[in-house]
Amino acid sequence: MSPAVTEKSSSQTLMLMVASAAIGGTLQYGYNLAIMNAPTTFIQNFINETFLERWDIQLEDYQVTLVWTIIVSIFSLGGLSGALIAGPMTIRFGRKKCLLLNNIFLMTGALLAVTSRAAKSFEMIILSRVLIGVNAGISMNVQPMYFGESAPKHLRGAVSLSSAVFTSFGVVLGQVVGLREILGSESCWQYLLGSNAIPGFIQLLTLPWFPESPRYLLIDRGDKEACINALRQLRGCEIQSSELDEILQEQVEAKGTRPSRPWELFSDRSVRWQLISVMVISSAMQLCGNDSIYFYASYVFKEAGIPDDKIQYITIGTGACEFTACIMCNLLIESKGRRFMLMGGYILMTIWAVVFTVALWFEHNISWMPYLSMTCIFTYILSFGMGPAGVTGVLPTELFSQNARPAAYMIAGSMMWLNLFIIGMIFPFLVSDLNEFCFVPFGTVCIMSALYVGLFLPETKGKSLLAITREFQKLNYKGHDKKDESQTQANYQLGEVVPSTAL
The missing domain is CATH 1.20.1250.20 (MFS general substrate transporter like domains)
Structure with a gap:
């Protein structure tokens, strides 16, 4: 195989891996930021109706705003929890498996959001936002590590920055899906909040086909053969000896040490x-x-x-x-x-x-x-x-x-x-x-x-x-x-x- 064909195959594999990881990763962060804007009035009305039906209480405007603000901002506390557990998860399970397991939080949160209206429970929306936040917190930490450790040196900056590109694309996608003509209407807002499950399904179907981070396989797991196979899949048939030597040198330097707390x-x-x-x-x-x-x-x-x-x-x-x-x-x-x-x-x-x-x-x-x-x-x-x-x-x-x-x-x-x-x-x-x-x-x-x-x-x-x-x-x-x-x-x-x- 010619070098040009090999490089083209390598670039395609790397781009597909980036797309698969990001569509269920940082895209979710941008998407879940954006979809909360369109149903603002509808969810506020839902909160008011719930209080009236349960406790016969008519909330003041500032009280509705406070509950709504909690629903919006609790996403961030979930993200904080996700960021805190992301490090131990990547060390224990690896970068790729961590991204796949992360979809458990996403799917559970999406299910709660979709059923919250039928259950007449704004608390389910709050819990859903916490779980979605955990998902986003993990992916925002793990995905850049996965990309930075998998990309060749000359593409590392561009591949790492693709996390931000997919985040902003998620924002645009969330804003489009949130239009009143699509899912941003009064009758569909619960489906809008649960629509984040679709990118998660796409990741679950595609990411298993791509390799784990070569650096993680060699440095953290000590599996040289798996590292070489991962490099072959990501780079094409020919592996540059200089790149493998660099990872081996990093393994030698890290020998006898453990990941920092x-x-x-x-x-x-x-x-x-x-x-x-x-x-x-x-x-x-x-x-x-x-x-x-x-x-x-x-x-x-x-x-x-x-x-x-x-x-x-x-x-x-x-x-x-x-x-x-x-x-x-x-x-x-x-x-x-x-x-x-x-x-x-x-x-x-x-x-x-x-x-x-x-x-x-x-x-x-x-x-x-x-x-x-x-x-x-x-x-x-x-x-x-x-x-x-x-x-x-x-x-x-x-x-x-x-x-x-x-x-x-x-x-x-x-x-x-x-x-x-x-x-x-x-x-x-x-x-x-x-x-x-x-x-x-x-x-x-x-x-x-x-x-x-x-x-x-x-x-x-x-x-x-x-x-x-x-x-x-x-x-x-x-x-x-x-x-x-x-x-x-x-x-x-x-x-x-x-x-x-x-x-």
Whole structure:
């Protein structure tokens, strides 16, 4: 077989594996963010009717909003739980099997959502959202690991960023399915909430045909033959000896060590600023308010002065913006670099938050200001997709070794989901109480994030783990003995965790 044919076969297998894993993985996160917007009024009415029928209580508007906010935001607490169990699951079951087992949470949640209306139980919707959140939390951590460990070096950045592309595609898909003409009507909202089972079925039917992560098979399981077979399936008939040698070298370096626990990373001076960077950037991804726009798009567009009958169609444009931007980010990241894309995205988001605030201030005085407000929302989301949406999920793979990576993803995922819960809970109240100043807090987060990236995050594009670690040691060991720094850096590269108490 010619090299061209082999490379084409390899690329096709890899792309199909990416699609299979992502359609039941990060696509679910975006999809479940988006589908909650369309049935807002219908579920709020359902909550009111349930209280009237059970306890003969007529809820006040703020009480309905509170229950609705709990339904929306409990998804994030489920995601936090999923992020916490994702690390141990990947170590015990492997990356691929973990994604397949994850569908148990999805299918159970979908069944509860579909039957909640017949059972006249809004509590079933809450439990469903928790389980769907667990599913999303696991997939958001496991999928980037699976991709980063399965892709060849020259495609690793693009393949890892496909997680963000599928997330944004899930948002668009959820917004389209949520149209009143499809499943977003009063009679079909329960089927809309349960429609996330379909991508899960597709993954269950297709992912078993693809191999486990070659690095997991060799480094964690010590199965060289299975690793070689996985590489053959993913790369084609010919395996480059350099790639296998790299994995074998990583196995030698990790020999005799075990995967790090999350709390061990907090006490390990050699990864202190890597951990701080991952936590700050993962938190900023949610504190910037972008994903909450999908939860509460109706609130935002009403505040911007958009007519009610136009909102559902305009909302699709927000998802399309992020989807387009993530594809552009995928194309640009290897040429522009991670640091440039992150910092540029947050700076642009700050600018649009300021313009949006000005537009809301003058919306009652100038007739075309609502359209400027709408434009600002689109450009805000576009800027998010160009940088933070794609780059944030790649960083733990590039900043941490194989042994520390699951723990790093657990911490990063926990920060992301915890902050999404906080913002999800307060977002509708920010919009209603701050009015035209509702985006000021988000703009502040964006400018502070841009400053952090500019001051503390080194560029990781095209660099080895050793080179990236050397950059961070200037911060990790600032003011400490150079001999201790060199020794701990060497130990870290060999996979030996040295607690700070040993220094």
